[in-house]
Amino acid sequence: MKNKIRNINAKIISFLFITLGLSRQVKRKALRGDFILSIYFHSPEGALFEFCIKWLKKNGFHFLSEKDIVAIAKNVVPFPQGGVLLTVDDGWLSNEKNVIAIAEKHKVPVTLFIATHAIEHGNYWWPYVAKAQELRMGFPSIAELKTYPNKEREKILTKVKTKVTLERQALSLKQLKKAANSAYITIGAHTVHHPILTNCEDKEAYLEIKESKEKIESWLNTKVGSFAYPNGDYSKREIEYLKQLDFLSAYTTEPDYLTKERLKKIYQLPRFCIYEGVSKPEAICRMTGIWQRFFKGS
Structure with missing residues (x-):
């Protein structure tokens, strides 16, 4: 009920932002080349993901791959x-x-960042x-575990997994290989176990990235x-490891526009998040960075 009320209120606020012309302002700036919209999802509903693609196409945007981003950053191709x-x-x-399936249907490039253990x-x-x-069961919450040193978190997780059984929630290797064969899908790395890297010791963090x-390459x-x-x-530290391991780019969860200036920090690229279950008006406001402008951290 609480989440339902939140979404209704967010839909009304987002509709107001759109009515006031805020999304048009962002679109005008993006279409003249002030910045790139950098957007990420986790497990979106198909209808929401397809709506986002259709809205972006309808409003004159064109889709870039992560290889395009690297080429733009290196000035191999002009800023779009x-x-x-x-x-x-x-x-x-x-x-x-x-x-x-929807990316293939609409012929748009998408990068999947995958955690290999899952x-x-x-x-x-x-x-x-x-x-x-x-x-x-009395175990710490997800939010609490994100603050623990990684080794301590792993010990607790080992105990949790002896008491909890789940059905598969991640892509299988067969599905991943099929996805990688698509002309529109790029696979990127997201560590092995999805730890909070800054809570890891040096060797742990390095191996999470390296392995x-x-x-994935194997x-x-x-x-x-x-x-x-x-x-x-x-x-x-993590940026240095990425350089040592020959990564070309890395993405944060910082909600900001991808400008020419931001591209100079190729291992700190920002992205706007579209959460599961949001309304279409809120999705528009999140894609264009309007929502994050007024509600930072939400």
């Missing part, structure tokens, strides 16, 4: 007018139907914790050039 980048984090099972074993760590919370890259027989920080958390 009306450019938009779509990325999806984690690699959820629903992505096959609700993202990959692909191999079926699930990410936080759904186990959510289930344990639902069953009132995820190597695993699975797909292709080079992995892009990375997304789990939870958006990173430091100078």
